Amino acid sequence: MANKSPQVQSISDAFRVNPDGFDLAKVDPDATPVGPRSKTEAAADMVKIGAELDALQEALYAEGTGGGQRRVLLVLQGMDTSGKGGTIRHVAGLVNPQGLRIASFKKPTRAELRHDFLWRIRRQVPHPGYIGVFDRSHYEDVLVARVDNLVPSTEWRRRYRQINAFEAELAGQGVTVVKCFLHISPERQRERLIARLEDPLKRWKYNPGDLEVRSKFSRYQLAYQDALVKCSTPDAPWFVVPSDRKWYRNWVVASVLLETLRDLTPRYPEPTYDPQVELARLREADPLR
Amino acid sequence: MANKSPQVQSISDAFRVNPDGFDLAKVDPDATPVGPRSKTEAAADMVKIGAELDALQEALYAEGTGGGQRRVLLVLQGMDTSGKGGTIRHVAGLVNPQGLRIASFKKPTRAELRHDFLWRIRRQVPHPGYIGVFDRSHYEDVLVARVDNLVPSTEWRRRYRQINAFEAELAGQGVTVVKCFLHISPERQRERLIARLEDPLKRWKYNPGDLEVRSKFSRYQLAYQDALVKCSTPDAPWFVVPSDRKWYRNWVVASVLLETLRDLTPRYPEPTYDPQVELARLREADPLR
Known part of the structure; x- marks a missing residue:
C-alpha cells in the first residue's frame, strides 16, 4: 500500500489510513501486500480466523450479559459491486448470527430526512456485547450528498466534524468503531456490472441508476x-481494503475484525453466584430427580 | 411421535401439532422418528440443507427487493437449555446473515409493560424478504405469565385468541409463521445445567433463578x-421438536424451515429495465473506458 508504515506490526497496520499525506489514488485495488498469496491459501486461513472470531465474539457477548458495555461496529463503505454484501456473507457469516446486528442504510426516507443525518444511524448502534455491521452508513452523507449536491457545501463540510464528534462519543460508550472502505477499480466494477446483467439470478442487484453513479x-x-x-x-x-479480488477483500476485513477483537480481549463475566452451591442444589436437592 | 399422521408426506408432517387429541406428555424428547440415524448422517445432511436454504433465502430476499411482501418468521420456544441459542447458531447460521433478523425477548422492561403484550413483538416482525427468528416470543405471555400468575387468569386465557388473531394478521401481510417448540426432558435439562456450572466458559449462561423455573x-x-x-x-x-439430542433438534428445525421456504417458492423479480440495453450502455457508451 502507498501508505503503509515502515514496520508492519499487524495486518491491520498495512491497511490503516494515516491521514498525513494519504493519497487514495496511489492505493492499488488489486494489491495483496500481506497475507495469503492465493485463494486457496486464503480459504485455509479463513477457517482459522473464523474459529478465533467466533470464540472472541462469544466472550464479548458473555461480557455484555454481565453488564459490560463494550461492542464493535464494523462500517462498510464502497462503490457498487465493491462487495459490501459479499463481505457480510463471508466475514460476518463466520460468527454466531445471534451476536450480530446488521443494518443497511439506503436512500433516506422522508421520515428520516426530517431528522439530523445521524438520527437514523444512532438508532442502529449495536447494543453491548454485539458486533454491529453497517452496510453503508453516515458516510453517505458526505459522499452521495456531496457528489450530487443534495445539500449545500457548507452543510456537508460541517459533517466531517459532526461525524468525528459522534464517533468519539461512541468510543466513550464502549463502541469500538472499525471502518473499511472496499476499494475497487473502475475496470473491475465494469466486469462485475456486466456479470450481474448477464446472470438472470443477479439482475435484481442492478438498476440503471448504477451507471449514473459509475459515471461519477x-x-x-x-x-x-x-x-x-x-x-x-x-x-x-479507516482501513482501505483492496477489493478487486474478493478472496483478498474478505481475508483483510476478517483479519482487521479479528485483530480488533483480540485487542479488546473480551472477558467472560465472573458468576454472581457460587457454582458449587448451585451444583449441590442440582445434585442433592433437585425436586425433579 | 405420538401425534404423527398415518402417512408422512414431508419431514414437517412428522412434527406438526394436530390439535385434535394432541398430548405433549406422549411425545418423547429423545425420539428420532424420521431422518438421519446418527450425528454423522445428520452433519452430511445439514450441508445439503444449508446449500438449498441459502439459495432459497437469497431468492426470497431478491423477491423482497422487487416489491414482494413475503417473509418467514421462525419462532423458537423451549425450557432453559432446550437449545434456542444453539438452534440459531446452527440453523440460522446456514444462511446469509444479511437476510436474517434475530430478536430476543427477555423479561419485559417497564416501558414494554406499559403497552399491550404484542406491542414489542410487532416491532420485531421481519420486513419483506427477510427470515426473522424469535428467541422466545409472545408465547411467554401465556407461559411464564400463567405459571407465575403475572396476570389474572382471565387475562392470559384471553391471549390465546389474541395471539391467533395476530398471527392470522401476519399471514395476511405475507408473513409465514413457523413455530418450533424445542422439547427437552427434565433429565437432559439437569445434565445440561450441570455442564454449564462445571464449565467456566458456560457459567454466564446460568443464573440461580433457572432452578426456580425448573422446579415448575x-x-x-x-x-x-x-x-x-x-x-x-x-x-x-406449531412443531414439536425432540431436543434431547442437539444434532437431531438442529436437523428437524432446519428441515422444517427448508420445507417452508420450498413451499413458498420465492421468485427472483423480473428486471424493470432491459438488460440488453444496459449491457450495450456498458459495452459501448461507458464513459470510463
Missing part, C-alpha cells in the same frame, strides 16, 4: 479521499 | 400443552 466514479474517489483523511481518528480508524 | 417444569409442560393446542392454526402451525 472519480468524483466519488475525491469524496472518499476527503472522508478517509478527515475522519481517520485513533477512536475510529 | 410440569406446570410449564401444561402451559405448553395448552399453547400448542390452542394456537396451532393452518396459518401458523
